[in-house]
Amino acid sequence: MTYPPGNPYGQPQGNPYGGQPQPYGQPQPYGQPQPYGQPQGNPYGGQPHGQPQPPYGGQPHGGPPQPPYGGQPPQPVPGGAPSGVPSTLDPHTLPDDDNVNPYVFCIALNGEWFMSKGAMLAYYGTIQFDAVTEYSSVQAWVASRFSSPVYIQDWVVAQGHGKLLIGDRGFDLNSYDLDDGNLTIKASNLCAFSRQLELKQSIVPGFVTLIGTGKFIASSNGPVIFVEPPFRADPDALLGWADCPAPSVHHDAQWMTQNVRGMISGALGRASGEERQYDFTGQGTILLQSSEVAREDPAVLRLVESQTQLLTNSQAGALGQRLIARAQQQ
Amino acid sequence: MSFETVNSKVVRAHVGPGTPVLARRGAMLGYSGQVTFRPVHGQGRGMGGMVGAAMSGESNPMMATEGTGQVLYGYKGLHVTVLELDGGAPLVCEADRLLAHDATLQTSVQFLGSGGLKSAISGAMTGQGLFTTNVHGRGAVALLSHGGAFPLQLAGQQVGVDPQAYVGHVGQLSVDLAAKVGFRDVVGRGSGEAFQLRISGSGTVYVQASERKF
Numbered sequence: 318m319t320y321p322p323g324n325p326y327g328q329p330q331g332n333p334y335g336g337q338p339q340p341y342g343q344p345q346p347y348g349q350p351q352p353y354g355q356p357q358g359n360p361y362g363g364q365p366h367g368q369p370q371p372p373y374g375g376q377p378h379g380g381p382p383q384p385p386y387g388g389q390p391p392q393p394v395p396g397g398a399p400s401g402v403p404s405t406l407d408p409h410t411l412p413d414d415d416n417v418n419p420y421v422f423c424i425a426l427n428g429e430w431f432m433s434k435g436a437m438l439a440y441y442g443t444i445q446f447d448a449v450t451e452y453s454s455v456q457a458w459v460a461s462r463f464s465s466p467v468y469i470q471d472w473v474v475a476q477g478h479g480k481l482l483i484g485d486r487g488f489d490l491n492s493y494d495l496d497d498g499n500l501t502i503k504a505s506n507l508c509a510f511s512r513q514l515e516l517k518q519s520i521v522p523g524f525v526t527l528i529g530t531g532k533f534i535a536s537s538n539g540p541v542i543f544v545e546p547p548f549r550a551d552p553d554a555l556l557g558w559a560d561c562p563a564p565s566v567h568h569d570a571q572w573m574t575q576n577v578r579g580m581i582s583g584a585l586g587r588a589s590g591e592e593r594q595y596d597f598t599g600q601g602t603i604l605l606q607s608s609e610v611a612r613e614d615p616a617v618l619r620l621v622e623s624q625t626q627l628l629t630n631s632q633a634g635a636l637g638q639r640l641i642a643r644a645q646q647q
Numbered sequence: 648m649s650f651e652t653v654n655s656k657v658v659r660a661h662v663g664p665g666t667p668v669l670a671r672r673g674a675m676l677g678y679s680g681q682v683t684f685r686p687v688h689g690q691g692r693g694m695g696g697m698v699g700a701a702m703s704g705e706s707n708p709m710m711a712t713e714g715t716g717q718v719l720y721g722y723k724g725l726h727v728t729v730l731e732l733d734g735g736a737p738l739v740c741e742a743d744r745l746l747a748h749d750a751t752l753q754t755s756v757q758f759l760g761s762g763g764l765k766s767a768i769s770g771a772m773t774g775q776g777l778f779t780t781n782v783h784g785r786g787a788v789a790l791l792s793h794g795g796a797f798p799l800q801l802a803g804q805q806v807g808v809d810p811q812a813y814v815g816h817v818g819q820l821s822v823d824l825a826a827k828v829g830f831r832d833v834v835g836r837g838s839g840e841a842f843q844l845r846i847s848g849s850g851t852v853y854v855q856a857s858e859r860k861f
Contacts, residue, residue: 554676
């Protein structure tokens with residue numbers, strides 16, 4: 318793992334986007350008049366927004382701090398012209414396995430990559446996109462790498478040579494390098510991963526675990542925040558975790574007793590959301606984002622449906638009636 | 648106590664004994680330490696505040712964060728702007744733009760209609776509603792905006808702001824609605840900028856980089 322482990326709140330020490338001249342994650346992004354707390358020092362020299370900044374904010378090349386993602390030294394990226402005028406990119410000037418800007422990532426494809434459906438923005442070269450279900454019948458290794466039947470319909474295999482640009486809802490994209498490690502991430506935020514990695518469904522619904530050595534790209538609403546346990550996270554804000562034991566669910570008892578609505582819903586076995594938190598203990602790193610507007614995830618339906626086989630017939634009937642009542646209310 | 652910006656969309660609050668924080672419900676992203684959350688009902692002080700909040704829809708379910716620890720706040724991926732109020736003038740904004748603020752600050756609902764029919768009409772026409780929230784006192788406020796809010800400093804001049812892009816203001820300012828509705832607007836061929844907020848006085852106006860609310 319090469320994300321910054323000693324930097325718990327996600328002010329990346331290096332420049333994660335390889336030469337992004339306008340660091341959007343700096344502490345004073347809108348030129349506010351009042352100074353406010355800033356613990357880690359301004360990595361970009363405290364320059365006001367809008368003033369032309371030297372690329373990389375004057376940080377040293379090569380030596381520590383290391384660039385957190387990808388391990389590549391920062392290189393001038395033509396996509397980020399300082400004046401804000403976009404420069405034209407071609408297959409030679411597009412970066413290799415690096416961000417073009419915070420929202421677009423360029424994969425130098427030479428072989429196969431797994432990609433989330435709809436993540437492709439554009440490509441140069443000869444690249445074929447096949448559904449994972451189709452491709453696994455041709456190539457046996459695919460089925461063993463992608464062992465998640467719930468998500469298999471939402472993924473494609475990109476195969477060929479060229480430059481592949483991906484993006485997701487305008488969210489920030491980050492690439493992560495796994496070195497014989499494991500990282501669990503929200504399934505709807507995973508955009509692409511290299512064929513060396515193995516994808517497995519996490520025990521926590523809606524999350525997938527990547528195991529092995531390789532690269533993957535995931536989106537986040539706003540920059541990723543890294544925190545260390547012990548920590549409790551809101552399920553909507555949780556992006557993923559690495560090397561942690563699986564989280565447990567913590568119910569805020571005080572919230573439920575003090576809030577009348579919370580008490581009623583608690584007694585009915587329902588949760589309004591606020592009192593439920595994921596509790597992390599032990600060693601590892603937790604990845605957070607600003608909570609995002611939930612996207613309808615087709616995999617959730619399949620996930621819940623696959624769980625209903627635990628129910629007896631009479632229980633399944635009762636659940637069905639409740640669901641019908643809910644659908645009619647809306 | 649102040650909020651610390653983690654990035655453009657997330658702030659961190661250091662909660663300690665005697666420095667609780669009020670935040671929008673559902674805005675807690677995560678926390679470490681011994682922190683408890685308690686739902687808070689009503690808004691503002693006294694009966695008027697409570698009734699006003701209930702009547703106006705200008706109330707937001709809030710929660711108090713107490714204990715000792717660090718809490719991260721953010722809401723639906725919206726940008727967060729931290730303001731320090733010096734107690735001189737209240738912050739005027741809509742209640743649902745408040746992400747979090749020091750519990751020492753007081754909020755009250757203001758009825759725009761008391762400023763005369765004109766201001767009531769301006770609230771109704773611009774989609775701002777007939778009520779706004781005033782935040783009084785000394786302390787820090789975290790405001791939500793779509794696309795990020797930037798300050799416009801006013802010292803006697805006048806500035807025109809799109810009603811949808813207006814976030815809030817601090818200082819001795821008067822806000823007027825300027826409507827220039829002509830025949831073209833009626834037939835749907837207007838410039839789309841028929842309504843403008845004319846703000847004049849001395850203070851700071853916060854404007855967001857989007858015309859979308861949330």
